[in-house]
Amino acid sequence: TIRKLVAAIPAEATSQQAELAVDGARVCARIAAICAEAVEDLDEECWPQVQNLAVQCADIAEHVFNAATIVGRQTVNVPHEIVPILSVVSRAGEGLKKAVAGQVLRGAKGLIALTDDLAAA
Secondary structure: HHHHHHHOOOHHHHHHHHHHHHHHHHHHHHHHHHHHHHHHHOOHHHHHHHHHHHHHHHHHHHHHHHHHHHHHHHHHHHHHHHHHHHHHHHHHHHOOOHHHHHHHHHHHHHHHHHHHHHOOO
C-alpha cells in the first residue's frame, strides 16, 4: 500500500508545471525586453508590432500564472499526501524492515524539503 500511496503523489507533474512556469516567465521577460528596446527607436510603423508583442506577453503571463497556481495547489497538498504514507509505516511498526522505514522517512523528508524550497521561491 505504501507504493500506491507514493505513486499517487503528483511529483513529476508538479515538477513539469514548475518548469513550464519558469520557462514562460523567461519568455515574458524576453518579450518585455524586446518591447523596451523597440520603444527607444520607435516610429509610427512599429506600434502595431509592439502592441502585438505586448498582447502575446500578456497571454503568456496568463499561462505562467495558471502553471504557478497548479504548482502552488499541488505543493500545498504534499503534507496531506505524506501523512497516510507515514501512518502506514507507523502502523507497520516493528514488522517493517528498518531499511524500508528509513527509506520512506528519508523520502518524506526530502519531499517536504523540496516543497519548502518551492514555497520559498
